[in-house]
Amino acid sequence: xxxxxxxxxxxxxxxxxxxxxxxxxxxxxxxxxxxxxxxxxxxxxxxxxxxxxxxxxxxxxxxxxxxxxxxxxxxxxxxxxxxxxxxxxxxxxxxxxxxxxxxxxxxxxxxxxxxxxxxxxxxxxxxxxxxxxxxxxxxxxxxxxxxxxxxxxxxxxxxxxxxxxxxxxxxxxxxxxxxxxxxxxxxxxxxxxxxxxxxxxxxxxxxxxxxxxxxxxxxxxxxxxxxxxxxxxxxxxxxxxxxxxxxxxxxxxxxxxxxxxxxxxxxxxxxxxxxxxxxxxxxxxxxxxxxxxxxxxxxxxxxxxxxxxxxxxxxxxxxxxxxxxxxxxxxxxxxxxxxxxxxxxxxxxxxxxxxxxxxxxxxxxxxxxxxxxxxxxxxxxxxxxxxxxxxxxxxxxxxxxxxxxxxxxxxxxxxxxxxxxxxxxxxxxxxxxxxxxxxxxxxxxxxxxxxxxxxxxxxxxxxxxxxxxxxxxxxxxxxxxxxxxxxxxxxxxxxxxxxxxxxxxxxxxxxxxxxxxxxxxxxxxxxxxxxxxxxxxxxxx
Numbered sequence: 001x002x003x004x005x006x007x008x009x010x011x012x013x014x015x016x017x018x019x020x021x022x023x024x025x026x027x028x029x030x031x032x033x034x035x036x037x038x039x040x041x042x043x044x045x046x047x048x049x050x051x052x053x054x055x056x057x058x059x060x061x062x063x064x065x066x067x068x069x070x071x072x073x074x075x076x077x078x079x080x081x082x083x084x085x086x087x088x089x090x091x092x093x094x095x096x097x098x099x100x101x102x103x104x105x106x107x108x109x110x111x112x113x114x115x116x117x118x119x120x121x122x123x124x125x126x127x128x129x130x131x132x133x134x135x136x137x138x139x140x141x142x143x144x145x146x147x148x149x150x151x152x153x154x155x156x157x158x159x160x161x162x163x164x165x166x167x168x169x170x171x172x173x174x175x176x177x178x179x180x181x182x183x184x185x186x187x188x189x190x191x192x193x194x195x196x197x198x199x200x201x202x203x204x205x206x207x208x209x210x211x212x213x214x215x216x217x218x219x220x221x222x223x224x225x226x227x228x229x230x231x232x233x234x235x236x237x238x239x240x241x242x243x244x245x246x247x248x249x250x251x252x253x254x255x256x257x258x259x260x261x262x263x264x265x266x267x268x269x270x271x272x273x274x275x276x277x278x279x280x281x282x283x284x285x286x287x288x289x290x291x292x293x294x295x296x297x298x299x300x301x302x303x304x305x306x307x308x309x310x311x312x313x314x315x316x317x318x319x320x321x322x323x324x325x326x327x328x329x330x331x332x333x334x335x336x337x338x339x340x341x342x343x344x345x346x347x348x349x350x351x352x353x354x355x356x357x358x359x360x361x362x363x364x365x366x367x368x369x370x371x372x373x374x375x376x377x378x379x380x381x382x383x384x385x386x387x388x389x390x391x392x393x394x395x396x397x398x399x400x401x402x403x404x405x406x407x408x409x410x411x412x413x414x415x416x417x418x419x420x421x422x423x424x425x426x427x428x429x430x431x432x433x434x435x436x437x438x439x440x441x442x443x444x445x446x447x448x449x450x451x452x453x454x455x456x457x458x459x460x461x462x463x464x465x466x467x468x469x470x471x472x473x474x475x476x477x478x479x480x481x482x483x484x485x486x487x488x489x490x491x492x493x494x495x496x497x498x499x500x501x502x503x504x505x506x507x508x509x510x511x512x513x514x515x516x517x518x519x520x521x522x523x524x525x526x527x528x529x530x531x532x533x534x535x536x537x538x539x540x541x
Contacts, residue, residue: 001223002209006176006201007449008219008536009187011484014153014173014196015213016230020205021156021163024131024143028098034090041090043097045083047136051129052077058166066165066189068267068501073162077129082108098137105130113440124185128160148172151230153212155204158442161185169193173232174214176221178204179442182449183428183478190216191481192502200445217540218533241508243272245497247490251516254496255508256312258476262303267501272508275312275371277424277498278476279304281357282319291353297360298367305368313370314424314476314498315361316403317354319343319377338438343378344388344402351391358395365397373399375424380406382415389420403476405429410458413465413473420471425462425494427477431455450479451532456492460527463493474498483510488539490516491523 034040052074059070076082082104089100109126128143135142144163145154148171158179164186167175172195180186180199190197196216210226245255256277257268268276284292284300292300305313320342347354358374365372376388379402392400401422404410410430417423427450432439434455437447459475466473474496479485481503487510489497497507511519525538 002207003220003222004201004203004207005446005533006198006204006219006221007182007445007532008197008216009182009184009199010175010190010195010197010216012174012194012196012216012232013214014216014230014232015211015224015228016151016153016173017211017226018209019146019148019152019154021145021154021159022143023157024127025135025138025140028096028102028134028138030095030099032096033094034096037091037094040097041087041100043137044086044090044101044133047097047101047133048077048079048083050136051132051142055162058162062165066192068263069161069165069185069189072263073125073129073165076125077133079108082129098134101133101137102130105133124158125161128162131160151232153214155212157205158184159186161189164189164193167193167195169195173230174198174212174216176201176204176212176214178202179445181439181442181445183439187478188481188500188502191506200442202443217536220533239505239509241272241505241512243274243508245274245508245511247511247514247516247519249515249517251490251519253490253494253511254312254474255504255511256314256474256476256496256498257504258498258500259304262306264501265304265307268504269307271501271504273308273501273504275314276308277314277474277480277496279313279315280319281316281361285318285320291356294356294360294363297357298363301361301364302367305364305370305372309369311370312373314373314375314401314422314474317344317357317361317374317376318346320346344376344384345378347376347388347391354391355395358392358397362396372397373401373422375401375403375422377403377426378405379403379416380408382412382419385416386419403429404462405433407434407458410461413462414468417465417469417471417473422472422474423462423466424474424476424496424498425459427455427459427475427479430458430477434458446532449532450477450482450485451526451535453526453529453531453535456488456523456526456535459489459494460492460523466495467493472496481507483507484536484539486510487514487519488523488526491519491521 055074059067086100086104089095109123112123132142151173153174155176175197177199198219209223211224213222213224245253256275257273258278259265260280374392385402389400399421401420403426405426431448435447437444472495476498480497481499483506486507522539526535529535
């Protein structure tokens with residue numbers, strides 16, 4: 001028997017026969033050049049429309065987050081900018097259509113990768129669209145999950161979001177990938193579908209196995225005999241939650257949504273979110289060669305706020321900089337941009353950009369009726385927090401807070417809370433900076449596991465600071481989307497949890513099933529552990 005370990009991202013245990021997902025087609029040849037470039041360019045539009053139509057058809061058969069992701073991917077496939085650039089590469093540079101689509105999509109993917117964080121996690125979506133359109137142009141079968149003749153364990157280098165969203169939980173016993181991380185769409189959708197999943201399993205594809213046992217609670221993947229009985233023990237089934245975030249004995253913990261577009265906001269509201277704990281405003285700036293006007297920003301923000309009239313929404317100001325370049329900010333080259341001028345640090349040199357955004361947010365709050373607070377990203381010190389809070393209040397917005405994404409901020413949480421009204425922990429970035437591990441790099445994905453005891457000890461410091469100051473401290477990173485970890489976070493003293501729409505009901509139900517003392521006991525237990533696997537076991541006891 002061989003055993004490998006990865007990052008557990010969706011709970012449950014299952015075993016069964018292995019089905020390997022085929023690798024993508026790879027880079028298409030740049031030759032021969034087309035004899036008629038206009039005719040060759042004309043092939044691209046219909047190919048993208050055909051791919052989009054298939055994805056839309058899949059979305060009609062899916063529900064919830066899966067349907068939303070498939071529709072979003074379909075829209076990306078038919079993106080006029082991607083198509084126009086590919087057509088230009090054919091007519092102006094003489095590339096054939098498959099090669100032109102490949103290079104056009106790679107250009108978009110590079111832009112997203114440079115943006116970092118949440119946007120960089122969408123690179124896999126673009127690459128999936130690229131591969132599907134190239135296959136359509138070449139007249140070959142598209143990449144993706146094959147038809148499953150019987151319930152099976154799927155293994156792959158990675159899974160595209162559209163592939164994961166289209167899975168049938170009755171046929172897929174478990175998912176295992178060699179790459180990916182705890183914040184990937186594979187992780188998010190596996191939890192939504194109730195499929196046990198483990199990602200970042202180094203050496204998976206070299207494993208000679210006809211059948212596997214997958215433990216989505218511990219991250220262990222074991223080979224088993226080909227004739228071993230199929231086993232399933234998942235957390236699937238209907239989730240009942242009354243829509244109010246409390247433990248069974250009445251301790252209040254708000255269950256909120258993370259959003260970055262009007263579609264996200266609608267999905268979170270439909271899932272029962274009590275409000276929004278993280279509204280990412282970058283969508284308003286992505287394709288902008290120039291800074292959007294105050295009126296343009298105001299209208300864009302109001303569309304996201306509209307589903308939450310009368311409810312709390314925390315808006316994060318622009319998270320950009322040298323690692324997330326926007327043309328109108330003209331960031332200077334930096335040798336290590338992730339540690340350079342980004343987030344709130346940009347506003348120190350360009351305060352007028354922040355002031356215009358705050359004016360737009362205040363206007364959108366008035367237009368929508370949402371109860372808006374504002375927080376800044378990448379805050380390191382109490383002095384920075386106080387500077388930001390002053391500008392927020394000068395803009396007529398009552399509540400100002402900051403993100404805690406840097407270990408120094410976690411260590412100074414009490415002083416920072418003295419300067420602002422609340423804090424929110426971005427566990428994705430806090431883990432990345434704490435462990436010096438790029439969250440996009442599969443080779444170090446285990447270090448970004450939100451169950452790392454070192455990370456949880458930092459969160460305890462923040463919970464204690466919240467209790468001392470009597471001010472809220474929430475979590476808006478992907479850690480909040482894990483129902484078992486949500487109980488631990490509550491026990492550590494965090495007062496709200498914000499997550500993707502797919503996780504809202506499961507987290508609300510998980511909190512409602514335990515007392516606050518049980519949460520505190522689980523938190524105390526994990527703080528005494530040495531690694532994520534031990535922490536998971538301690539929380540379950």
